[in-house]
Amino acid sequence: MELWYSENHTDNVRFSLKIKEHLFSTQSNFQRVDILDTYEYGKLLTLDGLVMVTERDEFVYHDMIVHPSMAVNPNIKNVLIIGGGDGGTARELMRYPNVQHVDMVEIDKMVVDASRKFLPTMSSELDNERVNVLYEDGVEFIKNKNNFYDLILIDSTDPIGPGEGLFTTEFYNNCFKVLKNEGILVNQNETPVYNEFFKVGISSNIKLKKMFPIVEVYQASIPTYPGGYWLFNFASKKYNPIADLKEDDWNSLGLKTKYYNTNLHIGAFSLPNYVKEKFENGNV
């Protein structure tokens, strides 16, 4: 018997992975959570049937959601992760001695539990004493807080189901308030390849630009994500992601990374014309 997992990237495009074993499946209070063991990409976490992370290519996403900001502001001490239940984002942050405290606000404990059990290379730092895991709604958590974090990483699903509130102006307003004067916010910002995703990405970018003086988009090649090509917003109160890149500082840390480096950092912000133009025009 052959078992294949498929994700429809659109109604007309399908990506499929051959499966060794369906290891885990449950309906949590928020979404369906599955772990599949694939031949090509190792273990795969899906939420509501969509690829979140695989063991083999998660390094791209986690390098790129964490390291660019850390290389722009080496003094980041307090970090808020919204989502990030697999633990990969917290793991990368824990490589920085300067990071004193991470609040990881994941709405769905089931994602963390599944990751702890089946994805140990990602969840490995969730017991680090500098990581505080809270099982709360990020939208509620961030209300009524002020001027506390140096960095917010929105490591969310797409805005369907539990991720929906993480793409609203109200939420971004609260993020802005809770960031210090040198604060940076990064969110995963969808693929430009398919318009259903790109619309969300452009809308997120527009909302952030209304608040943050500096908002730049950067890119990465993530093979198991739709289009193999993913974007991030870098929204910042003070630091420009290129002009304020501290290459020497970051390189002096001696971190070994599989994807990120400080040359690629600059290249990641150099977008193709079709992507640039659509962000400038504000529609797909």
Place this chain on the structure above:
Amino acid sequence: MELWYSENHTDNVRFSLKIKEHLFSTQSNFQRVDILDTYEYGKLLTLDGLVMVTERDEFVYHDMIVHPSMAVNPNIKNVLIIGGGDGGTARELMRYPNVQHVDMVEIDKMVVDASRKFLPTMSSELDNERVNVLYEDGVEFIKNKNNFYDLILIDSTDPIGPGEGLFTTEFYNNCFKVLKNEGILVNQNETPVYNEFFKVGISSNIKLKKMFPIVEVYQASIPTYPGGYWLFNFASKKYNPIADLKEDDWNSLGLKTKYYNTNLHIGAFSLPNYVKEKFENGNV
């Protein structure tokens, strides 16, 4: 009825496109040639069942095989295309007034015929008087010529079937001889995402480095190619692809491109660590 086209990127990864109509299918003297009309990507050309180009994302590949070299040496006049039967590479070259003559050596006339009939946006410049289409084996064509071209673009299939001879040291030697002292060679160099492809890319890179003083790898995000992520070799006798980039010259041409720009040019050569390291190590 639903009709789906699938390409197995590996034995364990499959990419599928929903099909409106199977427009054309034939076995040429060299390979199976098909044209499919897809819902998501417009018309699709496959050779031996593998994606070559789609109407919707061909602009990435054709921008990136042509414009980087043209922006490094604005005096390119004589160009040799090996393969390129769909016509997209010739089309991009025809946008440069300085280009006086293009020899396009495509082994399989059937590919050109199918493209002329079904892919008019790609084949549109094949009747340009500056383009000389030759239905010959590129491996044979290039023997016994010397010091003639400014640029060679190897726009080939993978080294299975008719593309095989285009990945050999002997062929690259002949390319070197036929290039002028300022000559540049670019070839499509596979994806680093899957080792079966990456092995070919690394081998090609090693062979080119034995001849050309400058060989650098650059990247592009091509959604319908395996991994959504593709590499090119830039092999050069004199010009460095970054230090010798003539940004102002290229931008003064006023070419409108959907993917390429001179900032992206620099970023395209900034590879992720896992790719850089494997090229440095010479194996996957």
